[in-house]
Amino acid sequence: MATGTYRAVMCEKISASASEGIEATVLRELPRKAQLGDQEVRISARAASLNFPELLMMQNKYQYKPKLPFVLCTEGAGVVAETGSKVSGLSVGDKVFYATMGGCAAEELVLPAQMCIKMPDTLSFSQGASFHMGYMTGYHGLVTRGRLKAGEWLLVTGAGGGMGSMAVELGKAVGAKAGRPGPTAAVRTHSVEHTWAMLSSVAGALIGAVVGWALASLQKTARPARPQDYPEFQGLAALQKSLWTETSKETALQDGAKNRERLRAAKVLGKAWPVQMHCRGADLSGKAPTSGKLLHFIRHGQGFHNSLNDFCKVYHVKAKPYNIPEVFDPPLTEIGRLQAKVLQSRARETKAELVVVSPMSRALMTSNIAFAHCIGHIPFIAHESCKEKSHGNSCDYRRSASDAKQDFPNVDFSLIPEEDPLLSTLHMESDLEVAERAYDFMLWIRNRSETEIVVSTHSAWLFSLFNAVLKCDDPALSEWFLLKLASAAPFRHLRPRFRASDHSDQVIAAASSDDKLEMCKKLGADYVVNYSKQKLKDAVGEITKGEFCDVIYDPVGGEIFDQCVRCVTPKGYARLLVVGFASGTIPKFGINMALIKGFDLVGVRSGAQLGLELRGPCRQQRAARWVRGGVVSG
Incomplete structure (x- = not known):
């Protein structure tokens, strides 16, 4: 429990001018907050910035008028000195920057953890304090x-x-x-x-008319713990084979062409990024050059929502299986787990130093099964920027980081917020927003020290990465995951190259x-x-x-x-x-x-x-x- 005081720069009276207000500031001792809230952090401040709004506040000319006396400065930077019992993603010693409506010109602050952002190593405290x-x-x-x-x-x-x-x-x-x-x-x-979408309960009712578990859910009656245990889903593995014919491959390629036209219409295809990223397929035989980074991309195995969608296709059910509450952050099906297990032999051929994974359950399960031999030996890091594109469907949002941590204790969730940032608003992402996420992710990959990295992610995200962000020397790279989505969890090896854009x-x-x-x-x-x-x-x-x-x-x-x-x-x-x-x-x-x-x-x-x-x-x-x-x- 904290005791004692800390010093703060305060405004105690209204002044006629900014210069007069600055001269009138005083240094006061204030009592420390004894006990932190569960989601609060105590910060040892290192820098604060004085901005134009504060100069107006001292003259009572700003739209926000704090009560006298008040502590100056609305943004700052410092080091986390203490964390609340339920804070995740921040630890004692982390450098952070933050913004408030006042109070940053002090030796110590207590703030909600979600208001603090880890500060990049490239920034000084004074730069971080003026960032926001x-x-x-x-x-x-x-x-x-x-x-x-x-x-x-x-x-x-x-x-x-x-x-x-x-x-x-x-x-x-x-x-x-x-x-x-x-x-x-x-x-x-x-x-x-920015477009917005609400989840549709009507779609759930339509599927419920055909699929027993969804109907039972809508009627609030008891149902088996696993949807796969329903008779309707028994033998679905055999039905999968009928879905993936040469015709369906052609359909996938046609869909890919349509999606690229959509990207082109949205001015995302061919977008000039500040840093250009080229990639080529990697030859693991040892004959090709081995310089630079080697990335192994995996599209997750079959999720329950994928299985349900296939069920509707087979029986020609006109419904939206991705948009019902039961497929919120869905896990892998038995088929999906087998697909991930098949990858184990290929995974052992890699020399992975890091596994980066989408924080969604199906991607987490895929990476943990395929790279089970790496658990405890190399880092597994969850990264928000490689999660699935949000189409506004239930299956596009993830559960909380703390819940996922219980099921995947080997994964580091410190880089992601506790809750899905898009879930509270049901935000449906544009193609550009997904491409920006993919671009930010690749910049993060570029700055990692590891040279061989595995990425477990999703098909829509991969489509955006390979068609809107990466410049592929081999055109087939933009198609590989389209051709294998229903047959196995795809696995592709790439070597990226980064250079400043000349757009x-x-x-x-x-x-x-x-x-x-x-x-x-x-x-x-x-x-x-x-x-x-x-x-x-x-x-x-x-x-x-x-x-x-x-x-x-x-x-x-x-x-x-x-x-x-x-x-x-x-x-x-x-x-x-x-x-x-x-x-x-x-x-x-x-x-x-x-x-x-x-x-x-x-x-x-x-x-x-x-x-x-x-x-x-x-x-x-x-x-x-x-x-x-x-x-x-x-």
């Missing part, structure tokens, strides 16, 4: 509020400042075309679409000085515009060849905001993002411009993402992975 306000506000503004779509121009004002430069760098990280006019940047990005996407940044623009170039800007020397509208018009901007990110306000309005495309779908007023002046503009150009005026509040519960940390985790992968500098 710029990068997460930029992500919230550009992706969530700005809804960037394929081929759009993004204009970022104040690109030489902290908020603006991070927004430009994020634009590049998501595959942007951006440029910087003075402290302003224009970015052409690829689409990130043609461009970033335009705008700032008020040449020094700031030089920094913008180092962050990846292809064009720069100094709006203290030339009109922003003229420069942006020339760069975009008269198209002007679909999305504008403005943290400056004042006169720059009026120039931004004139840089909006007249096509009738643009978004003008109001991020802040660093100039000190809240602008006014003729509302008729919104009518004439048909754009949306969108407010981006920096603290808004803190209230998004599990989705907020998930975004922070993605941003942290970008830092680890060298996509953004931090």
Whole structure:
């Protein structure tokens, strides 16, 4: 139980100006929290950042008005000193960064564990303490509020400042075309679409009319512990053979072609990533070069949801077997376990140093069976980025990490959140979101020290990886898992190569000085515009060849905001993002411009993402992975 006090920097009175407020701050002793909650952590702070909102708070000008006295700073970084009894994923000694609505300018903080993100080794404490306000506000503004779509121009004002430069760098990280006019940047990005779906109970009723166990479930009557024990499922192994004929192979290839067309339409196929990833099939005979990493990809064995879907195909049942509660995070069937067991002989031929596995039960079971001889000898790590694509179905979501840990004690679940980040909202992922996950995963793989790694994952994720992220020297690599899904758990060996992208996407940044623009170039800007020397509208018009901007990110306000309005495309779908007023002046503009150009005026509040519960940390985790992968500098 903690005793004693800690020191904190406090504001005890409202000041007339920011400088006066800073001079009026005082250092006070505050009592330590004696007992942590189950899900809380105690942090020994190492750094905190003072941002523009805090300067406004000291003048009582910010929209959030904390009660006097209050501890300054809304973000910081430090080391975990103590954890609550039910905290998972964080340990004493971990370096973390975090953001709150205040209280970070203190020697010690007690926070909910889910608000803390492990800090990449490449960041210093001072960099970690300033990460959230710029990068997460930029992500919230550009992706969530700005809804960037394929081929759009993004204009970022104040690109030489902290908020603006991070927004430009994020634009590049998501595959942007951006440029910087003075402290302003224009970015052409690829689409990130968010769609939502609710699970359908009607589908469960339809299947229940045919499948005994589902019907019994709907009637709330007793049923065997295992769905496979029902007579309807006995002999299903024999039925599997009738499903996998030459015709079904052709159908699979046709489906693959349709899926690639979908990726192409969504501008995901052929997407230019900041780091290009090439791969080739690996020759394990010893004749081929052995330099670089060797990756072994496994698609999980047959899950119960796959078996149920096959049952419906055989008996021509028009239903949605993936969308009933009973197939939530389904395990392997007996067939699936046999498929994984068949892989054991091939698994023993590898020299795996690490097994990375999707945190879903069917993938965990497959890796533990196929690589049973490795348990206790090499690490098994669960990774959220290689889990199945969420189509909005019951089988696409996983159970909690603590529940899975009980069944798979050999697997390290420290990299994933306790609950499935998509489950609370039933989020259905877009193709781009899955591709981004696959890309982030490969960056993580690149930075691992191991040279021979096994990945146990899913077919939809593999399709995205091999068709949207990896550039395959052998076209057959994009088809291999399609041809073997029903016959066995596929196993493929690859050697990836990573190099900086030479894609043609461009970033335009705008700032008020040449020094700031030089920094913008180092962050990846292809064009720069100094709006203290030339009109922003003229420069942006020339760069975009008269198209002007679909999305504008403005943290400056004042006169720059009026120039931004004139840089909006007249096509009738643009978004003008109001991020802040660093100039000190809240602008006014003729509302008729919104009518004439048909754009949306969108407010981006920096603290808004803190209230998004599990989705907020998930975004922070993605941003942290970008830092680890060298996509953004931090």
